[in-house]
Amino acid sequence: MLWTILGWIVFGLIAGFIARAIVPGKDDIGVLRTILLGIAGSIVGGLVFGLLTVGLRGFQPAGWIGSVIGAVIVLVIYNQVTGRKRRSRS
Template sequence: MFESVLGYVAGGTAVGVLARLLRPGADPVGWILTILLGIAGALLGGYLSRHFGVHHRALVWASALASAALLLMLFELLRDRRA
C-alpha cells in the first residue's frame, strides 16, 4: 500500500510536469499546484483505468497523463471564469 502511494506521488509529479509541458501557450499555474493536479490526475487516471478493467501499465500512464492535463485545463477555465 505504501509503495503504491509513493508511486502515485512520484508518478503524479512526473505526470503534472509532462502535462504542463504538453499544454500550449503560457501557463500561469504555479509548479506546486501543477504537481498537486498531476498527483490528483494520476490517482483519477489509475482509479478509472482499474475501474474499467485496464491493467496495462502504458495505458494506466496514458490515462493519468490525460487526467492531469484535463484537470489543469478545467482549473484554468474555472479560474478564468471567476476573473
C-alpha cells in the same frame, strides 16, 4: 509508507509536467500545484479508464498514460474555472 508518499509526489510531478507541456499556453501554477495536478490526473485517469473498461470499482489510480490524460483534463478544467489561461494577442 514514506516511500509510497514520495513515489506519489514524483509520479505526480512528472505527470503534471507532461500535462503542462501538452496543454498549449503558459501555466504559472508552481511545483506544488503541478504535483497536485499530476496526482489528481492519476485519479481522474483511473476513474475514466474504469468507466470505459470494467466499470467503476472505487479508487484506482491510472498508469502513466491514463495519468497524463487525466492531468490534461484536470488542467483544462482548472484553467477554465480559474480563468488563468488567456489567449495571447497575436
